[in-house]
Ligand SMILES: Nc1ncnc2c1ncn2[C@@H]1O[C@H](COP(=O)(O)OP(=O)(O)OP(=O)(O)O)[C@@H](O)[C@H]1O
């Protein structure tokens with residue numbers, strides 16, 4: 001331990017370690033409560049960020065610029081517009097391509113719900129490779145994402161019942177986003193028939209020419225909406241912002257994060273106030289021996305910072321586990337997501353935890369140092 | 380010159396309770412003084428004011444000619460005043476040696492030095508085998524000896540003690556008093572000790588009696 005003595009010549013570190021380890025129960029309660037508060041916040045923020053990023057990936061990989069849907073629909077999944085708008089959109093100058101898709105959730109084997117995408121003929125999402133050849137899906141055939149397959153215990157070759165119609169699983173669908181690997185793909189006409197939505201689609205995905213200026217983009221959007229008053233066009237970013245699922249999870253995540261921050265301050269302050277009579281005597285004794293107010297505060301704040309740092313590490317682990325568990329749970333509801341949280345985000349969360357905890361400790365100290373020594377030492 | 384000089388000190392609580400009423404006295408360096416008086420006569424209040432733990436309602440306290448009110452309080456407590464409490468006021472969760480070290484923190488930067496000094500002091504009062512015991516586990520007499528080491532760790536000019544034997548049995552009191560008396564004679568220390576205990580008064584050269592906040596002899 002001589003190296004430690006060398007580093008800690010002034011002895012502050014060993015005093016703090018001593019001071020913490022001599023009151024293990026108090027330290028444990030403080031560490032656990034801060035860790036749980038941080039872990040909970042991290043879980044919620046992690047889940048919301050992950051869902052958002054995963055959904056975004058899907059659109060980015062398809063290079064969708066605009067989404068056309070039914071106006072006045074708060075939940076975009078309930079949007080229903082006529083298939084015939086696709087041709088009209090394609091004719092507009094500046095539009096590179098447009099694809100219609102119907103999205104609906106169907107009853108799988110009379111048991112659980114599954115999200116199904118219906119794509120029109122010629123679209124790569126409903127084609128598969130066999131012996132080097134690209135073959136398009138026939139009626140009555142579906143492709144399955146790998147996550148959906150493992151979740152519902154399905155493999156290519158099996159026959160499934162969807163809304164009372166029989167379908168053969170032809171192959172896996174190699175989704176380019178995790179979100180879509182939880183989905184079933186079929187021909188648009190099949191899906192329209194199954195859901196009695198003849199010539200109807202949910203969205204039209206639009207790709208634009210790359211070299212458009214900002215103003216001509218706006219003009220283009222107006223032009224598209226002018227096709228029919230029932231239509232509304234939004235940018236992909238806007239769509240994702242409005243997407244109820246990601247938006248509500250994000251909102252909830254933020255609320256819980258703030259609530260957690262307040263809760264941690266409250267918890268720390270409570271712990272400090274609960275021990276304040278003991279602590280008050282202790283701090284007053286130090287003052288009586290000529291410790292300056294700064295030195296006394298430093299001792300207590302450093303002590304809390306050490307506890308909070310340990311708590312942040314544990315909280316980070318709780319957060320990671322909580323996030324994984326929540327995402328697995330969300331999957332059973334039919335939404336698929338990877339956990340996408342950066343090390344940087346975790347670090348920031350950890351640092352804020354330590355800061356918040358230290359503020360929580362600072363308040364009672366402030367009040368303790370404000371009374372006279374003789375008052376503090378009177379039993 | 381007097382080490383300590385009180386001039387017309389009064390302390391009034393809540394506008395009505397006159398804990399100290401126009402106290403003036405002077406104590407020279409090397410004197411040991413017993414502060415006597417009935418319960419509620421103002422002994423603790425007087426010691427607290429001398430120690431700078433509270434401020435008088437009126438009057439001036441001078442140490443070595445300097446008014447206490449103009450001194451830097453942290454330096455004053457580090458170098459000039461040592462204080463022994465009736466309730467020991469140790470940090471119960473820390474070891475004996477840690478408690479003494481705490482007093483040396485503001486005055487000595489080297490952890491090693493603080494530790495060695497503290498051990499030496501504790502050995503001198505017969506606690507060499509209890510260095511690393513938690514204060515909470517020590518007997519009252521042992522605790523007060525730890526507290527004594529802490530109070531003299533920085534070699535204060537003035538040692539104040541408020542009923543230091545008030546919570547001790549006869550044997551422990553006797554042991555503590557012989558330690559204090561020894562220290563005072565070998566260091567020419569100045570001591571003011573508030574007490575009801577005749578044994579304590581016996582080790583002092585002089586006594587001052589308070590009655591209802593006034594000095595009567
Ligand atoms: N903070 C305070 N607020 C109000 N009254 C106080 C306060 N401190 C002391 N007093 C009063 O001042 C008077 C002197 O109290 P002090 O504690 O100095 O007496 P004492 O001589 O030390 O008594 P004892 O021998 O019982 O310790 C008492 O009447 C007490 O009630």
Ligand SMILES: [Mg+2]
Nearest residue numbers: 422423424541
């Ligand atoms: Mg008293």
